[in-house]
Amino acid sequence: MSEAVHEFTLEPLDWQPYVRPVKLDEATTEQLEALKVTPSNTKVSNYVLVLANEAEMLAERTPLFNDIMYSEGGLSRGGREIGALAASFVNRCIYCASVHANRYIQLEKRPEVVDEIYRRGLDADLPDFEQALFNFGADLTAHPDNVGVYQFYHLREIGLDDLEILDLIHSIAIFGWANRLMHTLGEPHLKA
């Protein structure tokens, strides 16, 4: 087996669980429904198979995650990925960071933003727009009990409206959720 990866990387990763995934051929009807398994879609990741141990929660979480990251209007898709990245850097979810850094690059065609975050982490020096989103994300993730009003006003200064700010809050918060599953229930390995 390949070695586990403990440093941030943009290389393609596999996630290997510490907890036994549900076996598809032994899954209950409720688990299959939560997994959205259909005859034409039988490819399910280990991560989702681990979560299927608690199918009732998984069934609500999947559509919630999708709406937060992909809904129409409001904050740009790339902006939401910055929220996801900020949370994943604070929480050190190496797998989540890699997936969403690569998705940001794919969407925005601006690898230099991701390169700077990977080089300097939470001290990244970014263009104004990305900086405001990243700093608010890091701040909310690290201490939701004491979020800087300064960081919040910075979002208004760069021109975000209330809906965009609400979208950013959710993209950060859903990674407060995802990081706590992905980083604690398994670990990334370099793809063979």
Next chain:
Amino acid sequence: MTVSTKVDVIDAVLGLDSSSPVHALRERRAKLKHFTQTSYEAAFTPSDPGNFSFAMRAALAARMAGLWRSAELQAHYKELLEERGSTPGLQAIADPGVVPEGDERLATILAHVDLVTLKPREATRANIEALYAVGLDDRDIVTLAGLIAFVNYQVLVVAGVKMLRDN
């Protein structure tokens, strides 16, 4: 029942009624608002609670909200715990300052709750092995992880929406 799990919890704890602009703003994201609420219901009133009773779930959530000093959510979960039948043991679990002694299974669960809430970055494989070692099974571990993850999501949403409400 005084605390309905059908009323939107985040609106309720932040006092957002239909006259509030932030209430109207949240309605513009009706779908995610809906699934945030149904996720809460799946976490706190699941059809099959397994080895985590409804009261235990409320106590753990009160503890996590307390760890983050999220006063609104802490009050909500304490009330939910009362409603579900609190005991001195559950009260101790709900208090973030208390580490109950003499019960290794419970102590290991609470150590995990505290770590993954406040410092998820420090969690390792050893933490999951410790949960197996005190008798939790696969489902118990995923249930616990799901509860921790959901409450932390909710703490972040409440903190963020509160900034929108107040600024």
